[in-house]
Amino acid sequence: MTPFSFRLAAFALLAATTSLSAAQAGPDxxxxxxxxxxxxxxxxxxxxxxxxESGSSDVEGLKKMADLTEGRLKALGATxxxxxxxRGVGADMVIGTFEGTGRRKLMLIAHMDTxxxxxxLKTEPYHVExxxxxxxxxxxxxxxxxxxLHSLQILKDxxxxxxxxxxxxxxxxxxxxxxxxxxxxxxxxxxxDVVLSCEPTAAKPAAPVDSLLLGASGTATATMQVTGxxxxxxxxxxxxxxALIELSHQLLQTRDIAKSIPGTQLNWTTATAGTVRxxxxxxxxxxxxxxxxxxxxxxxLQAALDETTKSHLVPDTEVKVTIEKGRPxxxxxxxxxxxxxxxxxxxxxxxxxxxxxDMTGGATDAGFANRSGKAIVVESFxxxxxxxxxxNEYIDSTTIVPRLYLMTRMLIEQGKKM
Numbered sequence: 001m002t003p004f005s006f007r008l009a010a011f012a013l014l015a016a017t018t019s020l021s022a023a024q025a026g027p028d029x030x031x032x033x034x035x036x037x038x039x040x041x042x043x044x045x046x047x048x049x050x051x052x053e054s055g056s057s058d059v060e061g062l063k064k065m066a067d068l069t070e071g072r073l074k075a076l077g078a079t080x081x082x083x084x085x086x087r088g089v090g091a092d093m094v095i096g097t098f099e100g101t102g103r104r105k106l107m108l109i110a111h112m113d114t115x116x117x118x119x120x121l122k123t124e125p126y127h128v129e130x131x132x133x134x135x136x137x138x139x140x141x142x143x144x145x146x147x148x149l150h151s152l153q154i155l156k157d158x159x160x161x162x163x164x165x166x167x168x169x170x171x172x173x174x175x176x177x178x179x180x181x182x183x184x185x186x187x188x189x190x191x192x193d194v195v196l197s198c199e200p201t202a203a204k205p206a207a208p209v210d211s212l213l214l215g216a217s218g219t220a221t222a223t224m225q226v227t228g229x230x231x232x233x234x235x236x237x238x239x240x241x242x243a244l245i246e247l248s249h250q251l252l253q254t255r256d257i258a259k260s261i262p263g264t265q266l267n268w269t270t271a272t273a274g275t276v277r278x279x280x281x282x283x284x285x286x287x288x289x290x291x292x293x294x295x296x297x298x299x300x301l302q303a304a305l306d307e308t309t310k311s312h313l314v315p316d317t318e319v320k321v322t323i324e325k326g327r328p329x330x331x332x333x334x335x336x337x338x339x340x341x342x343x344x345x346x347x348x349x350x351x352x353x354x355x356x357x358d359m360t361g362g363a364t365d366a367g368f369a370n371r372s373g374k375a376i377v378v379e380s381f382x383x384x385x386x387x388x389x390x391x392n393e394y395i396d397s398t399t400i401v402p403r404l405y406l407m408t409r410m411l412i413e414q415g416k417k418m
Contacts, residue, residue: 035404050135065112085180091172100161110144111174139385144198151407162415189369203384213379215359218329222288230282240280244273247284249313263294
C-alpha cells in the first residue's frame with residue numbers, strides 16, 4: 001500500500017461522531033477469549049514473516065512468503081493455487097479456497113510484498129519496544145496477512161462454515177501497482193458478495209482511533225519526454241537545444257496543473273537528462289505520480305498537459321507527455337458504507353470507537369476489487385500501525401485482539417445474510 005495521508009482533522013471529527021450506543025450488546029466472550037489467546041501466535045507469525053525480506057522485486061523472498069502463506073492456508077483446510085503474475089518479476093499469487101455450507105461468497109485480500117530493498121533487516125531489524133513491534137512491512141501488509149490467517153484459525157476451531165465459498169488472495173506486487181495481479185483480483189472479486197481488504201489502519205499518534213477506509217485514490221504514471229539537439233557544451237553551446245532546460249521549464253509550468261482539475265493530483269518525482277558533462281543534453285525525461293478519485297481524471301489531466309506544454313522556453317524542442325493508467329480509485333458504495341457501520345457496531349461491543357475514513361491519497365487493491373461494483377468492498381481490516389514506506393515501521397500490538405475480533409465477527413455476520 002502506498003502511504004496513507006490521513007487528514008487528521010477530518011479523522012478526529014469522524015472519530016468524535018462515532019458514538020457507542022447505550023443499548024449496545026456486550027462482546028461475544030467466546031470470540032474475545034479466542035482472540036486474546038491467539039495474540040502470542042499472531043506475534044510469532046509477524047516475526048516469522050518480517051524476517052523474510054520480500055520487496056516487490058525480490059523473487060526469492062516472495063517465493064518464501066508464498067510458500068509460508070500457502071502452507072498456512074492448507075493447514076486451515078483450503079484448496080490452494082499458485083498463479084504467476086502477468087507482469088513484473090513473475091512471482092506467485094497465492095489463492096486459497098474454502099467450501100462451506102452457507103449461501104454467501106466471501107473474499108479476503110492482502111499482499112505479501114513490501115517496498116523495502118534487500119538487506120533492510122541489517123539496518124532496521126525486527127524488535128519490540130513496549131506495545132510497539134517494529135519491522136519492515138510489519139504493518140503494510142504482513143499484519144493484514146496475520147489477521148486473515150489467525151481469524152480463520154479461530155473460526156475453524158469454532159467449526160464455522162457458514163459461507164458458500166470463502167476465498168483468500170495474497171498477491172506479490174501490490175506495492176508496484178498490482179501490475180500483474182490487479183486484473184485477476186478484479187475478476188475474482190466479481191465472483192463474490194463481500195470483499196474485506198486487509199491493509200493496515202493508522203495507529204497512534206497518527207490517528208486517535210482505529211478506522212476502516214471507504215475510499216482510496218486511483219493511480220497513474222505520467223511521463224514527460226523532451227527532445228532537443230546535442231552540441232559541444234564548451235565550443236558550441238548555442239548550436240544545441242538544451243533538453244534539460246526545457247524539461248525544467250515544463251516541470252515548473254505544469255507543477256500545479258492538477259489543482260484546476262477536481263479529483264486529480266500530479267507530483268513530478270523523478271528526472272533524468274544527459275550522459276556527459278561537456279555535451280548539451282539532447283534528451284531529458286521526468287516521471288510523475290498521479291492520484292485520481294474521478295473516473296475521467298486521466299483524460300482531463302492529459303488534455304490539460306497537452307495544452308500547457310505547447311508553450312516552450314527553448315525553441316526547436318519537442319515535448320511529449322503520456323499518462324499510463326494504474327490502479328482504479330476505490331469509492332465505497334452505499335452497501336459498503338452500510339457494512340462499515342456494521343463494523344462500528346462490532347467495535348462498540350468492545351467499547352472502542354471506530355472511524356470510517358472517506359478518502360486517502362494512498363491506493364490499494366480495494367480499487368480493483370470494487371471496480372465493477374458487484375461486490376461490497378471495505379478496506380483496512382489489518383492491524384494498526386504506522387511509518388509504512390518509511391523508517392521504523394511498526395504496529396501497535398494492543399490492536400491485535402480488537403482487529404481479530406472485528407474480522408472474526410464480521411465474517412460470521414456476513415455469513416448469516418442472504
